[in-house]
Amino acid sequence: MDQAANLRQRFQSHFANVTDQDKRKEAKTIAVVSGKGGVGKSNFSLNFSISLSQKGYRILLVDMDLGMGNIDILMGDSPNITLYDFLNNQADINDLIFKGPANISYMAAGSAFQSIKKLEGEKLEQFIRTMEQLSVYYDYLVFDMGAGATEESLAFLFSVDDCFVITTPEPTAITDAYSMAKHIIINQAPVSLYLICNRAKNSQDGSGTLQKLHRTISKFLHKDIHLLGIIPEDESVQKAVISQTPFILYRPAARSSMAIGEISKKYISHQDSATGAEFLQKQPGFLHKLRSYFSERKGHT
Secondary structure, eight states, X not given: OOHHHHHHHHHHHTTTTOOTGGGSSOXXXXXXXXXXXXXXXXXXXXXXXXXXXXXXXXXXXEEOOTTTOOHHHHTTOOOSOOHHHHHTXXXXXXXXXEEOGGGOEEXXXXXXXXXXXXXXXXXXXXHHHHHHHHHTTOSEEEEEOOSSOOHHHHHHHTTSSEEEEEEOSSHHHXXXXXXXXXXXXXXXXXXXXXXXXXXXXXXXXXXXXXXHHHHHHHHHHOOOXXXXXXXXXXXXXXXXXXXXXXXXXXXXXXXXXXXXXXXXXXXXXXXXXXXXXXXXXXXXXXXXXXXXXXXXXXXXX
């Protein structure tokens, strides 16, 4: 059996125990963003995904930070097929899915050195078709986006159900987080916004950061944003990064790990409290909106 055939077999085995009842609805879609790099966005995406998986949810984590992706490095894996290979016609997109820690699945970004605009034409259609197929097998699709905003990456932000904005208490991070939220809001993206403060010195530091952003967004942008939680500064996180182990697995009882667990618990609780009408308002779904965005853009070129 050649390598490609072996990978396809492994891909199929991911879903061997998924029943038709499990495939009744599309996955919830989450984009994790930050206004600037270096705030721990990818580390959050990975550990949040693992926390959801530990609670029994099926997770696909997609590293969309093309050219700068590091999800695989954070988990100590070295996938030999990435989005870079797909974009350069060196791999089928179904071969990009790998099993990660705590039973999550993931796609690595690789070294594409280009923005998401390379997902055009047939490549874009293949990507969307695959996401459509996968969406019924997973409970959550988590997209770890690149820092900042481009027109093309914003297409994903405008198509997902929820958007997590990661910041730290640093003034520049707060300013950039506000700019990111503003860009999403003024473009009338129909998403629910959630705010997370990472690397807080203490609870007062983190709470002050969240409240400051919440007040500013409410006052000037007239948009409600959910305050999802605070992750404290924790030396075990850096040790976990060095050991290439997700910190929630490296030291489960650490303050950072407990905080991630509380954040995922709070998020799930918020989803469970949503009414059927709120979910209906999300229609059309992520993939339909994503395809529509690129189709409309193509029509204006």
